[in-house]
Amino acid sequence: MLRKRIIFALIYSDGYFTQSRNFRLQRVGDLKWLEKNYQFQKIASSLDELIVIDASKGQKSITSFASMISDLVNDVFIPICAGGGIRSMQDAELLFKSGADKIIVNQILLQNPGLVRELISNYGSQSVVASIDYKQVNGINEVYIDNGSSKIPQRLEEYIRYVELLDIGEIYLNSIDKDGTGFGYDFDTINEIARHISKPLIIAGGAGNENHLIGGLAIKEVSAVATANLFNFIGDGLPNARKKIIDTGVNIANWSPVNS
Amino acid sequence: MATQIRSGNRFRNMRIVIVDYGMGNIKSISSTLQYLEIKDVLFSADYEVLRSADKIILPGVGSFAKAMKRIRDANLDIILEELSVKGTIPLLGICLGMQLLGLSSPEDGFNTGLGFVDGIVTKFDSSACKIPHVGFNQVKPNLSSRLYISLPVFPDFYFTHSYKMNSDTNIHQSMCEYDQEFVASFEKDNIAGVQFHPELSQGNGLQLLKNFIELF
Amino acid sequence: MSTKIFWCKNCLNMSTRPRISFDDRGWCNACQWMEEKKTFDWSSRERELKELLQKYKSKTGNFDCIVPVSGGKDGSYVAYMLKYKFGMNPLAVTVRPALSLEIGDKNLHNFIHSGFDHIHLSPNSKALDRLNKYGFIEKGFPYYGWLIAIMTAVIKTAVNFKIPLLFYGEDGEIEYGGSTESKNKALYGINYMKRIYLEGGHQKVFDRISQDSDITEADLSFFKFPSDDEVSEIGLSFTHWSYFEAWDSYRNYVIAKEHCGLIEKEEGNTDTFTNFAQNDQALYALHAYLMYLKFGFGRATQDAGIEIRRGSMTRDQALNLVRMYDNAYPAELIDTYLTYYKMTKEEFDSVLDKYANKDLFEKRDGIWQPKFVPGIDFEI
Numbered sequence: 063m064l065r066k067r068i069i070f071a072l073i074y075s076d077g078y079f080t081q082s083r084n085f086r087l088q089r090v091g092d093l094k095w096l097e098k099n100y101q102f103q104k105i106a107s108s109l110d111e112l113i114v115i116d117a118s119k120g121q122k123s124i125t126s127f128a129s130m131i132s133d134l135v136n137d138v139f140i141p142i143c144a145g146g147g148i149r150s151m152q153d154a155e156l157l158f159k160s161g162a163d164k165i166i167v168n169q170i171l172l173q174n175p176g177l178v179r180e181l182i183s184n185y186g187s188q189s190v191v192a193s194i195d196y197k198q199v200n201g202i203n204e205v206y207i208d209n210g211s212s213k214i215p216q217r218l219e220e221y222i223r224y225v226e227l228l229d230i231g232e233i234y235l236n237s238i239d240k241d242g243t244g245f246g247y248d249f250d251t252i253n254e255i256a257r258h259i260s261k262p263l264i265i266a267g268g269a270g271n272e273n274h275l276i277g278g279l280a281i282k283e284v285s286a287v288a289t290a291n292l293f294n295f296i297g298d299g300l301p302n303a304r305k306k307i308i309d310t311g312v313n314i315a316n317w318s319p320v321n322s
Numbered sequence: 323m324a325t326q327i328r329s330g331n332r333f334r335n336m337r338i339v340i341v342d343y344g345m346g347n348i349k350s351i352s353s354t355l356q357y358l359e360i361k362d363v364l365f366s367a368d369y370e371v372l373r374s375a376d377k378i379i380l381p382g383v384g385s386f387a388k389a390m391k392r393i394r395d396a397n398l399d400i401i402l403e404e405l406s407v408k409g410t411i412p413l414l415g416i417c418l419g420m421q422l423l424g425l426s427s428p429e430d431g432f433n434t435g436l437g438f439v440d441g442i443v444t445k446f447d448s449s450a451c452k453i454p455h456v457g458f459n460q461v462k463p464n465l466s467s468r469l470y471i472s473l474p475v476f477p478d479f480y481f482t483h484s485y486k487m488n489s490d491t492n493i494h495q496s497m498c499e500y501d502q503e504f505v506a507s508f509e510k511d512n513i514a515g516v517q518f519h520p521e522l523s524q525g526n527g528l529q530l531l532k533n534f535i536e537l538f
Numbered sequence: 539m540s541t542k543i544f545w546c547k548n549c550l551n552m553s554t555r556p557r558i559s560f561d562d563r564g565w566c567n568a569c570q571w572m573e574e575k576k577t578f579d580w581s582s583r584e585r586e587l588k589e590l591l592q593k594y595k596s597k598t599g600n601f602d603c604i605v606p607v608s609g610g611k612d613g614s615y616v617a618y619m620l621k622y623k624f625g626m627n628p629l630a631v632t633v634r635p636a637l638s639l640e641i642g643d644k645n646l647h648n649f650i651h652s653g654f655d656h657i658h659l660s661p662n663s664k665a666l667d668r669l670n671k672y673g674f675i676e677k678g679f680p681y682y683g684w685l686i687a688i689m690t691a692v693i694k695t696a697v698n699f700k701i702p703l704l705f706y707g708e709d710g711e712i713e714y715g716g717s718t719e720s721k722n723k724a725l726y727g728i729n730y731m732k733r734i735y736l737e738g739g740h741q742k743v744f745d746r747i748s749q750d751s752d753i754t755e756a757d758l759s760f761f762k763f764p765s766d767d768e769v770s771e772i773g774l775s776f777t778h779w780s781y782f783e784a785w786d787s788y789r790n791y792v793i794a795k796e797h798c799g800l801i802e803k804e805e806g807n808t809d810t811f812t813n814f815a816q817n818d819q820a821l822y823a824l825h826a827y828l829m830y831l832k833f834g835f836g837r838a839t840q841d842a843g844i845e846i847r848r849g850s851m852t853r854d855q856a857l858n859l860v861r862m863y864d865n866a867y868p869a870e871l872i873d874t875y876l877t878y879y880k881m882t883k884e885e886f887d888s889v890l891d892k893y894a895n896k897d898l899f900e901k902r903d904g905i906w907q908p909k910f911v912p913g914i915d916f917e918i
Contacts, residue, residue: 063459063460063499064455064457064458064459064500065457065458065459065460065478066457067457067458081806081811081813083802083814084792084795086795086801086802087804088802088803088804088805088806088813089804089805089806090806099862106524107524107525110457110458132349135349135350135353136353137353137357139354139357139521139522139523139524139525139527139528140480140522140523140524141480141482141519141522158347159348159349160349161349161350161353163347163350163482163519163522164482183385183388184384184385184388185383185384186383186384186385186418186454186483186484187453187454187484188454188456188482188483188484189383189384189482231454231456231482232454232456243788243792243850244788244845244848244849244850244851245850260448260452261452261453262452262454262456262457270845270849270850270851271849271850271851271852271855272852273852285452285456285457286457293811293851293859294845294850294851294855295855296855296858296859296862297858297861297862298854298858299854299855299858302854302855314458315458315478315524316478317478317524317525317526318525
């Protein structure tokens with residue numbers, strides 16, 4: 063039986079991992095801090111996947127980012143999805159070479175669909191995740207690109223349909239309104255649109271504790287729940303959350319930790 | 323409960339060659355082998371290097387058509403047949419690598435595979451389930467299998483694919499279910515294939531790779 | 539006879555917190571109040587608010603209410619609601635703190651320019667600095683002078699402009715754990731304020747400063763409460779916004795961010811995991827540190843309590859953060875403090891020594907270190 067997944071999203075910016083709140087970033091710590099306080103080698107068995115997004119403002123350095131990915135993936139035996147600022151085949155190739163198993167793309171879905179098709183043709187649709195950020199404006203879900211700063215003309219449902227036709231592998235759907243608030247996922251929107259989405263769906267934005275994760279996993283059409291909340295899950299937060307989630311009978315894989 | 327997974331002593335000096343034909347997540351596989359303390363890991367498409375291997379791994383990410391073209395262009399079809407079909411060097415195909423060992427696939431136009439096993443690749447039915455099949459799913463190990471020794475009875479592995487293999491022959495297949503049953507892994511003498519990614523499957527994957535290294 | 543030290547079973551409020559109380563589940567009064575808030579009849583309080591505002595709304599275009607603000611989320615929220623949701627004409631007032639931070643100044647600027655009438659009060663800085671210093675030494679309150687001024691100077695302004703209604707944000711005692719005596723009262727008077735917020739000892743500091751020849755009565759005028767007569771002449775009433783609407787400081791942050799231009803501290807803090815609160819003055823970190831030395835809990839515990847009570851974080855999750863952040867000696871600011879107070883490191887340290895609770899802390903390599911682990915009950 064296909065399991066549902068718990069995904070941790072790391073929001074990276076100029077050398078630091080950050081806590082994002084409605085897309086405003088608070089610098090938290092660098093890779094050393096992350097290793098000390100998260101000990102990915104140990105907590106990786108409480109996760110099913112890692113997503114690492116480069117949200118650096120201004121000019122992104124894909125080589126610095128790729129180098130960090132390379133360090134991050136040692137001793138972690140779960141899929142890593144990396145992206146943020148991918149603008150060429152070379153960018154993608156560098157990330158794959160550095161240890162990414164999948165790439166995540168956002169802006170190019172709209173602004174360079176040819177590149178998206180080429181990436182899919184080269185690496186397979188299962189290797190490309192589409193990231194969609196949205197927020198509610200006057201009661202309507204509008205899509206934003208460029209770290210949440212520019213609204214595009216297409217509305218959420220229309221845009222999702224367009225992205226699905228590009229034949230990407232999965233959709234990472236992120237609520238800007240809920241991001242970092244710990245208010246829980248945007249269940250109103252998710253419950254309304256999830257059953258119309260034909261690709262595996264990862265929901266993100268607003269999870270603060272395991273109850274939110276459980277709520278997300280309970281929705282039939284949701285394939286995976288993601289959280290980027292660095293603070294809330296620090297220390298033994300993730301292992302504890304996973305244990306509690308398994309105890310409630312949710313369909314996720316049950317791992318024993320790999321001894322490092 | 324933590325699982326101690328390292329290679330047995332006499333396996334650490336093995337040479338493992340990962341076939342390098344430009345497609346495949348080499349870094350993940352090599353860092354997993356490194357964790358298992360295998361130091362002699364090479365990536366190559368060269369005949370002499372492959373011939374010197376104790377074990378060969380055929381990775382694969384991307385399109386079947388493209389992969390077969392590259393493999394044929396590099397004569398790897400002939401090389402691998404000599405070394406692992408006529409010869410006895412254990413060969414493990416991972417994900418697309420496993421599909422390439424089969425007879426054919428319709429991905430990007432109908433193409434024949436290496437034909438080392440009697441398995442046919444087809445696409446999942448998009449009207450019945452979401453494509454790709456992505457995430458952890460449970461595998462029902464074949465009772466005659468060597469790959470799943472010391473693993474839980476219904477272990478989870480990471481799958482990410484839109485095409486899958488089925489076979490009418492006995493290739494010691496272990497099945498997985500997504501809409502319908504498909505071949506999650508097969509074992510035929512010294513050749514094995516896994517549709518899932520052991521290098522992305524936590525402790526289960528490590529144990530499976532260890533089994534391949536020690537029991538094939 | 540030993541005393542048990544323990545933590546609230548729901549949030550991480552410590553039993554050492556002044557005026558805190560616990561029910562038989564071990565939940566502190568802040569958490570009990572959080573539960574009550576969920577089923578509380580806020581509509582009746584909203585009616586009360588509307589009646590109150592109706593009564594005080596100016597018919598002449600004069601300011602009808604006064605809101606102390608710092609540029610931070612809470613004051614901004616209250617001012618925003620009064621003006622843009624309820625159509626009042628608030629006058630926002632800021633008492634300039636010593637050692638104001640750049641981000642605080644920026645936030646105040648953004649707030650004012652988002653559309654508010656504002657007065658920036660600068661009480662006599664010599665007196666402010668002296669009161670801060672004596673407050674630090676005599677009571678362990680590093681910005682004591684400012685704490686006094688945000689009451690006295692604001693009230694003086696209200697009296698001066700004949701504004702009869704003064705809105706504070708939240709009643710900290712009720713929201714965060716303390717005396718609940720004002721829970722069911724909308725309006726209250728100066729004496730309550732003097733007692734609870736200045737924790738007595740107000741006189742002690744004034745006695746000391748009266749002996750300083752370089753500080754005159756005139757210098758202290760912004761630090762004196764107006765007479766009871768002056769106050770009653772304009773019919774001045776004081777209230778808390780948290781009486782009329784369920785207080786939610788994260789909600790305040792979201793509104794302030796969206797409507798009043800609030801920005802956060804990008805590089806975060808060393809003593810807590812939030813970056814969007816208490817960004818106006820450098821002395822706050824010292825205030826929080828002294829609270830830690832006196833009672834055993836710091837800024838991270840306070841922030842954790844807020845997160846737990848609003849449901850975004852569980853107690854177990856918060857415990858990790860408290861253990862990580864609470865013990866935060868403000869090393870990077872020590873020089874700033876020494877220069878400000880005109881004290882030597884020895885003098886400064888001896889003040890910290892005075893207030894460190896020796897049952898909870900022991901000194902190691904010049905820094906007070908906890909003898910306890912947050913969350914693990916112990917006895918002293």
